[in-house]
Amino acid sequence: MPLKPSKTELSWIAAGFLFLLLAFFAYYAVNPFSGKKLTADTAQIHEQSAMLLEHWGAGSVEPTSDPKFLPVALFIDGYVGLNGKRSLQNRVKHQRSEYPFFVWEAEHTIMAADESDATAADSLMSRVALHWTDRGELVALHLQRGRPDFLLHAYPPLAAGAPDSLVANRARSFLTETHWSKWDLDLQEISRETTEGTLSHYRLRFDAAYDSLPVRLTVELSRTGALQQIRYAAAQNAENLLSQKIANVLLKGVIPFLIVILIIGQFFKRQSSRMIDLRIARYDSILLGVLIGAFVSIGVYYGYDADEGELALRILASGGVFLLTALFFTSFGMLLFSTADSLVQEAWPVKKYSLTYLRYGLLRNPQVGQALGRGLTAGAAMCLLYMLLLLFADASYVAFEPEKDQMLTGFGYLYLLYIPGEALVYAVFISTFFLLIPGSWLKLRKVNFAAKALMLTFAFSALSLAPEHPNFAFMQLHALMIAAIPVMLFLRYDNLSVMTALFVFTIANFGITSFFAPHLPDVLPILTSFILIAGIGVLALVGSTAKADESGGLPDLEPEYLKRLAREKRIEKEFELAREVHDSFLTSVKPDIQGFDIAASCKTAYEVGGDYFDFISLDEHRTLVIIADVSGKGVKAAFFMTLLKGYLQAVSEQHRDVGEIMKIVNRLFHANSPRGTFITALAGVLDVRTGTFEFARAGHDPLLLLDARTGQAEVHQPKGFALGMAKPHKFNDYLEIRRVNIGEGQAVVLFTDGYVESHNLKREQLGEKRLTELIGRAFREEPGTSGRLLEVVHGEVTRFVGNAHQHDDMTMVVLRKC
Numbered sequence: 114m115p116l117k118p119s120k121t122e123l124s125w126i127a128a129g130f131l132f133l134l135l136a137f138f139a140y141y142a143v144n145p146f147s148g149k150k151l152t153a154d155t156a157q158i159h160e161q162s163a164m165l166l167e168h169w170g171a172g173s174v175e176p177t178s179d180p181k182f183l184p185v186a187l188f189i190d191g192y193v194g195l196n197g198k199r200s201l202q203n204r205v206k207h208q209r210s211e212y213p214f215f216v217w218e219a220e221h222t223i224m225a226a227d228e229s230d231a232t233a234a235d236s237l238m239s240r241v242a243l244h245w246t247d248r249g250e251l252v253a254l255h256l257q258r259g260r261p262d263f264l265l266h267a268y269p270p271l272a273a274g275a276p277d278s279l280v281a282n283r284a285r286s287f288l289t290e291t292h293w294s295k296w297d298l299d300l301q302e303i304s305r306e307t308t309e310g311t312l313s314h315y316r317l318r319f320d321a322a323y324d325s326l327p328v329r330l331t332v333e334l335s336r337t338g339a340l341q342q343i344r345y346a347a348a349q350n351a352e353n354l355l356s357q358k359i360a361n362v363l364l365k366g367v368i369p370f371l372i373v374i375l376i377i378g379q380f381f382k383r384q385s386s387r388m389i390d391l392r393i394a395r396y397d398s399i400l401l402g403v404l405i406g407a408f409v410s411i412g413v414y415y416g417y418d419a420d421e422g423e424l425a426l427r428i429l430a431s432g433g434v435f436l437l438t439a440l441f442f443t444s445f446g447m448l449l450f451s452t453a454d455s456l457v458q459e460a461w462p463v464k465k466y467s468l469t470y471l472r473y474g475l476l477r478n479p480q481v482g483q484a485l486g487r488g489l490t491a492g493a494a495m496c497l498l499y500m501l502l503l504l505f506a507d508a509s510y511v512a513f514e515p516e517k518d519q520m521l522t523g524f525g526y527l528y529l530l531y532i533p534g535e536a537l538v539y540a541v542f543i544s545t546f547f548l549l550i551p552g553s554w555l556k557l558r559k560v561n562f563a564a565k566a567l568m569l570t571f572a573f574s575a576l577s578l579a580p581e582h583p584n585f586a587f588m589q590l591h592a593l594m595i596a597a598i599p600v601m602l603f604l605r606y607d608n609l610s611v612m613t614a615l616f617v618f619t620i621a622n623f624g625i626t627s628f629f630a631p632h633l634p635d636v637l638p639i640l641t642s643f644i645l646i647a648g649i650g651v652l653a654l655v656g657s658t659a660k661a662d663e664s665g666g667l668p669d670l671e672p673e674y675l676k677r678l679a680r681e682k683r684i685e686k687e688f689e690l691a692r693e694v695h696d697s698f699l700t701s702v703k704p705d706i707q708g709f710d711i712a713a714s715c716k717t718a719y720e721v722g723g724d725y726f727d728f729i730s731l732d733e734h735r736t737l738v739i740i741a742d743v744s745g746k747g748v749k750a751a752f753f754m755t756l757l758k759g760y761l762q763a764v765s766e767q768h769r770d771v772g773e774i775m776k777i778v779n780r781l782f783h784a785n786s787p788r789g790t791f792i793t794a795l796a797g798v799l800d801v802r803t804g805t806f807e808f809a810r811a812g813h814d815p816l817l818l819l820d821a822r823t824g825q826a827e828v829h830q831p832k833g834f835a836l837g838m839a840k841p842h843k844f845n846d847y848l849e850i851r852r853v854n855i856g857e858g859q860a861v862v863l864f865t866d867g868y869v870e871s872h873n874l875k876r877e878q879l880g881e882k883r884l885t886e887l888i889g890r891a892f893r894e895e896p897g898t899s900g901r902l903l904e905v906v907h908g909e910v911t912r913f914v915g916n917a918h919q920h921d922d923m924t925m926v927v928l929r930k931c
Contacts, residue, residue, distance in 0.1 A: 122483070122657045125490045126650050129617075132493035133646065137625055139500035144629045145193075145202035146214075155180050162219045162243050165251060165290070169340065177220035177240060184630070187346060188212045190510055192326050194583035197507035212326065213252045213292060213345075216244040250292035254343045271338035273312065277303045284317045284332040287340050293330060296321040312336045321345075364589070368575045369546075376550055380452045387677070388459075394450035397541075401450075402443030404538050410435035411531070453545050456553035457608075464549070468609040482656020484606065488613020489649050491602050495578070495595050495618040496625070502580055502591045509580040509591070511626055532623055532638070533645055540615035547573050548603045548611060562604065569600045578618075613649060620645055688748065704728040706736055707801050709855075710929040712899035714907070716867075717922045723750025724865050724922035725757060729765050734802050737765055737774070740863040740926050741794035741836075742813065757782070757792055757836070771798045772850045775809045775833075780841040791837040795863055799928060806861055806928065807852040811836050811844075814869060814881070817862040817888060818853050824893035826862075826885050829853060860899065860929035862888055867923035871910055874917045879910065899927035 158180040166174045192201050192212060205214070223239045244253040268283060281300055288294060298319045306313050319330040333342035383389045414431035457464050467484040475481065503509050551572060555565045570593055579591035603611045624642025704711055713726050723743035730736055741757060743750040760778045768774050775796055782792065795816060797808025808816060812835030818827040831849035839847070855861055864884070872878045879887075891905040903925055910923070 129490035129493040132497040136497040136500040143504045145205050158217045171223045175222045180217045180219040193510040213246045252292045283338045365575045383455045397450045398443050398446030401446040402439040405442045406435040406439030409438045453549045460553035460556040464607045484609040486653035488610040491614035492617025496621040509582045536619040540612045544611045570596050710899045713926040715924040718919045724924035725754045736799045739796040742865045743792050779836045779844045782837040791835040793835045819860045819892045821858045826889040855930045863926040865924040867921035899929045
């Protein structure tokens, strides 16, 4: 029987939709343009544009495209910053404003009236853009293409070197037929622009005053007095503007820069520790790069100033931008997502579980459902808080983005896909960059909860989450209030909750503000937003109604690199244990043999070596001395070394002859070890009564008999197969027993092939001959103890090897007659 969602879960989701409804009405109440009707139509705009251009002396005029109704952000934002939204709302409501808060933009192609001025047909054409108020008054004129002297010869040409007064009068003559005729115009500057020493055009700057918001007006005339440009800008307090920009740069530039440094540092640190798995991030990174590349290239495509005939250039430019942007963000995404996964896996892996379940398509999962529900409610709360800040802070406002609005309207209905895609990328990127990575790093640094919350909230406030405000401190305070919601959501719950909240916040804000924007008179944005948010609510209910064990087939959430590190750690522990066993089997106490100075050392190249030496007492006069080297390295070699020690201990209890001992040990080892495993060994019986050393060599390195008086080293290498290499009868037939007498001042040295095969960075091997000479020289020049001889030999070998890596164990035993 399917479960029903709990009342708590339903209440939270219902609260989210209630918050969105309240946000809708709050924005309706505070938006100065709610219910504003357009008082002009496209036909009227085309007609008045053509009439004015022809009146000013243009030739034939043809519309290039349909007029666009656009907000003038500098007037809207500037007026609200000075006077507040309520004052603007009152002006708009009673149609008392002389500020062009919205304009119609109409583009026209003009043919020159005097065709004798040109030599080619296409040079006769110019393209001009005009801005009109909804009352039908010209606000701005901008020549986009063509020869400026073809434009608007409404008055007789100016003579070369005309005085400033004539130039100013010509500009004012044009302005009397525009919206600016009602304004007090104060001429501030006339500049003559030259090209290669020749006058090209005049530029005049006026300060226009009508009410509380000052405006800077710029008029450009050609050298003959033809109108080229009329531009306007809101005059702002330069000192205040500079301080605002500095504060913005410090907050919105320094914080992301520090996070980037943190990401790069953590990436290389963890990469060197093999705690980064780039495969985890490959698909996310590619998708991030492709989507951001697509968004940026679309903006370039619609913002590229080209004629219809230059479509190929527009496509080429946007395509190049797409490739570069996609490549950059794919690379950065690899850095971002792989570092985030490594940090969160170490700090708090539970933060990523719900997102991982969602990526695997496990929608009927309680963690997924709860995360989506929490995120929906939190995102709606952020949206409501945003609108309430707009409502109660009269100077705050929503900044218009006319360029983006033009781009969206150019998409047609494709912008219904563009906006959700942009919101999704924003939610994923921002939550990972500003919360997941810094938060996990702070967690690993053991920063307490309150400090983490404050630092993350401050960092997150660097985003443009709050409404615009002329006072930066107020705007930052508002941003901190909104940023606290996703930060607390992250610290208390998980990353999917934060991503959902940011997505809902972005989509809801877009839908609500677009619905009340006069220049975007379309119900589809808010309808699309509602459908997307409702879809999240449905998924939340679906997930929350699932049983804990209903998801079935949950993915293995442990990254492969962690499994690899765990395996390596287990192997390391096994090596440590094996090393302890190995060391325990090596004789740690120097045997006390009357008349002899004994020393031995074993230096392993790996965690566990295969070299072995031992001294086994046979009776009060005789001692079995053994040195051996098991084929292979590591745990396997240590195991067979242990096996050899057991055989020797057991067999030496019953036999005293070294030949018999070696033959029996070979038979046992050959029968109980896999083929291909063998041990080289040299074993001998030292008899203190006779001063002899009777030994057998089973494929091992030779024995050296040293004489301090002559400095010579006799090399003894009797025949013999390695233990386990040959069947017992072959081994027994081939084994040769040899005896040497150890006189006063003489010594026997046994060693393994680790000394012989040691090499330096030039790959030069020490070799048996060089080792023999080295040992003989050391014995002659250092007539000390056996231990001192070992130190000198090992020091000389170490100097020869230098920084080259030691690949084999090095073991040596010295029996010196006192």
